[in-house]
């Protein structure tokens with residue numbers, strides 16, 4: 001029997017948002033985790049030129065592999081041989097490669113809940129067993145070494161993400177090290193999703209490779225580089241897994257798009273433009289962190305990185321999908337339901353993506369402020385009636 005995979009519920013919100021827009025409504029898209037900016041200008045210029053001269057066959061760019069390897073030295077002080085870099089069509093296939101290189105069907109893989117929806121579903125699709133660890137605001141929604149230590153029996157694998165989706169929290173260096181230690185001691189293979197590296201506001205995120213040289217590290221051009229639709233990413237594997245990973249990439253996906261690889265190499269040299277996006281996100285984050293508590297949304301983990309705010313709306317709803325639909329219909333602001341990230345406790349959460357312009361964030365705040373005020377009054381009224389119902 002094929003395994004059942006849940007859809008992204010944010011897609012149904014996005015579909016509704018597009019329908020409303022087609023009906024002439026003004027919609028602000030904060031439901032998906034993608035930059036509203038395009039690829040860096042120089043990368044686009046290069047792509048135009050290359051289109052006229054390159055045959056676009058199957059291809060792996062040696063220059064890009066070397067550039068990515070150099071990036072690990074420059075950024076984290078970690079030496080990576082370019083042969084350990086597997087170019088992929090984004091982080092999503094990189095996960096498929098990593099998981100299928102490491103595990104056999106039935107293997108138990110630990111991960112944080114809340115977490116990126118595709119982890120759970122990719123594991124299931126590969127006949128692996130997600131072991132979800134509930135992570136609340138006390139541990140800033142992140143897995144701790146202590147929680148991994150308590151797992152009995154030990155899982156075969158652990159997926160971590162720092163900065164995380166949906167919360168943006170970063171695992172501090174000492175905790176990363178503790179996670180690396182417990183995994184080494186208990187024989188747990190580590191997969192580290194570092195797709196939001198480069199996007200941090202409080203502290204730079206360390207790579208798991210600084211603590212666990214054999215960890216498999218996933219990264220992509222979709223977030224910091226603002227190239228989600230170009231479908232380009234990479235996986236760093238230890239030397240022992242190079243052949244296994246290359247065989248899987250070749251058989252399952254062949255190569256990433258040639259044009260994207262050419263453009264990706266240029267994007268590495270577009271720091272000024274990309275840092276400009278980061279400044280916009282930092283402004284947006286500040287605006288939301290100021291505005292949301294004024295709307296009664298006080299239980300949020302201030303995001304260290306990425307471009308999300310995961311906010312507790314449990315005092316207003318226990319159906320985050322219906323809540324997001326109502327918010328969208330009433331205000332034209334689309335956000336993602338917590339249900340996507342946490343099937344157990346996500347009914348009372350929403351995720352706002354602030355990878356849009358500051359003007360749009362300001363406009364979204366203007367629209368949702370009175371909406372939340374009215375909801376909060378309604379909820380207080382309902383509570384009052386309930387309290388007095390038995391009198």
Ligand SMILES: Cc1ncc(COP(=O)(O)O)c(C=O)c1O
Pocket residue numbers: 033089090091092093116161164165193195219220221222228232233
């Ligand atoms: C945490 C995380 N990992 C991986 C991905 C997949 O990214 P890609 O576009 O590189 O496949 C996403 C996309 O939103 C994400 O949030």
